[in-house]
Amino acid sequence: MNDAKEKHIYSVSELTKYIRVILEDSFPSIWVEGEISNFVLHSSGHMYFSLRDAGASLKCAMFARSNAKLKFKPKDGMKVICFGSVSVYEARGDYQIIVEEIEPKGIGALQLQFQQLKEKLQKEGLFDERHKVTIPFLPTRIGIVTSPTGAAIRDILNIARRRFSNVEIILNPVKVQGESAKKEIAAAIRQFNELKNIDVMIVTRGGGSLEDLWPFNEEVVARAIYDSEIPVISAVGHEIDYTISDFVADFRAPTPSAAAELVIPRKEDLVNLINTATTRLENALTVKFNVLTEKLAALRDSYILRQPLNIIIQYEQKIDDLRKGLAIRIDHLVKMRQESFKFLTGKLESLSPLAILNRGYSITAKLPEGIIIKDASLLKKDDIVETKLGNGRFRSKVEEIG
Secondary structure: OOHHHOOOOOOHHHHHHHHHHHHHHHOOOEEEEEEEEEEEEOOOOOEEEEEEOOOOEEEEEEOHHHHOOOOOOOOOOOEEEEEEEEEEEOOOOEEEEEEEEEEEOOOOHHHHHHHHHHHHHHHHOOOOHHHOOOOOOOOOEEEEEEOOOOHHHHHHHHHHHHHOOOOEEEEEEOOOOOOOHHHHHHHHHHHHHHHOOOOEEEEEEOOOOOOOOHHHHOHHHHHHHHHOOOOEEEEEOOOOOOOHHHHHOOEEOOOHHHHHHHHOOOHHHHHHHHHHHHHHHHHHHHHHHHHHHHHHHHHHOOHHHHOHHHHHHHHHHHHHHHHHHHHHHHHHHHHHHHHHHHHHHHHHHHHOHHHHHHOOOOEEEEOOOOEEOOOHHHOOOOOEEEEEOOOOEEEEEOOOOO
16 A cells, blocks of 8 residues: 555544644534533633533533632533533543533523522521610611612601601712622611711612622621621611611611611600600609508607607507516426426436435445445455445455355
């Protein structure tokens, strides 16, 4: 065979590069739908995963520069649509998609991010009722975190002037939409806590789309509200709108106007309440005064106040009677004890050996041992004994034992 007819033999690297060029030229940009599996977030920030359906699996890589702005966190089992280009990883000969964008299928990215952050913060306890504090009844200073040009601050100021003009409103102006809004809102909340110059705080803005309200769904804002020592009312959007800040705040108001009405009572209502309480207090004091006056009159006319010395004399006589009765009882008790003592003494004397001696008997003991002699066999001639009589004693020497 000549050289022209010889087969071309590719090296592995050569063939792989050739396939890579063909694939990249054929599929420079495509959309692929599938379910995420084997998801890995590398320490470099790159994401690696597979897209699969019922019949096949396709490897994917999404580099950090592309996934930095993702609105949600991909995870295994999530159905998504990926946009990117087909390429070949030459080191392993694997073909893959270099993903540039990911969209969750069936639900918007922002809504998915909202659900994921809500679940995360709920598990951490940021929504717990035990952490929430009571809104003060009549604050003297109210801090407002909102845009200085929005409808929310205008509504709050109008309600404050109408309901209780004495309340002081302090505005901490921030952006309420856009990328920088979340940092400004969180910083304003922390600044109020550092200054400690308000009694309650309203974090608010008017209605808008999910994208417009998104700064109030950011984690940095939620944690600033949670860390606030000042009670926080969240009033974002319309009544049907719910944000993460609503769940973290101490109280959620459906609108900015509702927040103002909640925290600022009507001055007329308070005046009426004070007047009613004053009237009830005056009536109670009048009744109490009349009762005490009647008691004083009764005491003034009583016998004890008209004849106080007679009462003292009666008590002195009662004391004398008690003293006399006590003396009689003591005398009776002493006599009873004496009789008991005499009885026991007589009984003791009748049992005493000395009483037997007084009737002519005697007790003889051998000396020096002092052994009482009950039998003559205990003695021998010349033993010394001592005999005790009813009156006195004597010693003798044994001459004879019979």
